[in-house]
Amino acid sequence: MRPIEPTAFQRGFGTLSEAERDEIRRIEAAPVQHFGPRRVVIRQNAQFGSAHIVAKGWLAEQKLLHDGRRQILNFRLPGEIVGLEGLAYSKAVFSIVTLTDVELVPVSREAFEHLQRRSPRLASIIFIRAFQTQVILREWELNLGRRDAFARLVHLLLELHRRLRDLGMAKQCRYGLPLTQEELADCLGLTPVYVNRMLKRAREEGLAHFEDRTIVFDDLDRMRQIAGFNAYYLQPDRDPERTTAPPPQ
């Protein structure tokens, strides 16, 4: 059962005309696809299929090296569209895998082209949203290139907290984190053993600890300070409606 009420995908679209609402409904009308955890949705080097709206669950983008080393590039959460690179590339240059149970609404290239023709304004809003993804990738580059292991881990935990909170998926000081330490390591460019040591350090320093599979923050302020965390990059604050609206005339 998909909710009748606004889906996460619709957040931030602003005021829509009736025709635009129809277009969104049309896109979201495709049958939901269910995936279990640790499944491949889009496989690196394989031919691109359709893009997908994330309706539920966590996904990760990842790239593999020939020897099997893995880098997780970004997380993708409900409301986002994954696989739009397929508009530019015929083969996937990175994989998209599920981390939890996931529900996806496929958006075929034809459906997206239809949207572009029928409502270029909506298409633009979707494209402009993709700039947030770009900005997150750049923050990850900074994290990987210039922060030490501890600050790197702390920064990642804070980023996820903020993103989940915006989706109503995190409490003030905790959230379920469906990652093994090995997967955390693959986000951070570290080894699982060292991630374990950094988590221990965070615990011992009274910053955060795990209970079951949820991370609990014990000193958010100090964590923000350690990581140099500034959430602005996660909150695009320019109204795409304004950008794409007809002129005031």
Next chain:
Amino acid sequence: MRPIEPTAFQRGFGTLSEAERDEIRRIEAAPVQHFGPRRVVIRQNAQFGSAHIVAKGWLAEQKLLHDGRRQILNFRLPGEIVGLEGLAYSKAVFSIVTLTDVELVPVSREAFEHLQRRSPRLASIIFIRAFQTQVILREWELNLGRRDAFARLVHLLLELHRRLRDLGMAKQCRYGLPLTQEELADCLGLTPVYVNRMLKRAREEGLAHFEDRTIVFDDLDRMRQIAGFNAYYLQPDRDPERTTAPPPQ
């Protein structure tokens, strides 16, 4: 003197209608801005001005940490548009700086909005191009997170070679690289001293060496092998024209 003939910006637009050509001319008609090397075009945390088409020269995107450490996030070369994030963010989340003498054609938000209204198809092509930038950022994440210092350096040199060759700015086996070792280090998440050692190693192993300010490749094949370099990610092979064209009916 800007060339009258197709600018790099126009590469890949495919067949254009007369109206679309007019729109491009209109955008490119703005007075060119000249910058010397090592100037800031867009400053992290400052209010966004306009986006810019790169007409000539090299730019870098970079992010700073509070203690002054720097990560270079990507290079921007002729034909690309920088600063489109300004459509989503009112303040810049990273800086854009020049590395060489640079010529930029400013594209104000108003001008871009005008383009979106008058030719949504062109706007879409520009947005879809931005996916190549995204993909490059992800390759950099992989580079920073999962390749060792030597492979990292080699990969960067190969990526630049390919990008420059596509622009006619590199020969088969050499190109001018306007970077200090310190700047290379800031691309690679390393220290200048260690970059120097890796360059020495590349030289001693007969892979590549510098002459003046140009890098000369002595064994491209072996370098590709060391870095696991696959240029596909630099060549979006899906025709945006097809994606955005009206239906065959």
Next chain:
DNA sequence: CGCTCCTTTGATTCTGGTCAAGGCATGTGG
């Protein structure tokens, strides 16, 4: 000539990787 900036090299340190083993929970089949 005397800056300054960049490159180069050596000596040393340390962050994070590697290797190895044990613990603990969950699950499964006999």
Next chain:
DNA sequence: CCACATGCCTTGACCAGAATCAAAGGAGCG
């Protein structure tokens, strides 16, 4: 219900890749 396997977490001992510190050698320039 127990024996065993599996996957993940944890810890210790040791190692190595990259950082740091320090100094000297060019090259360009006012």
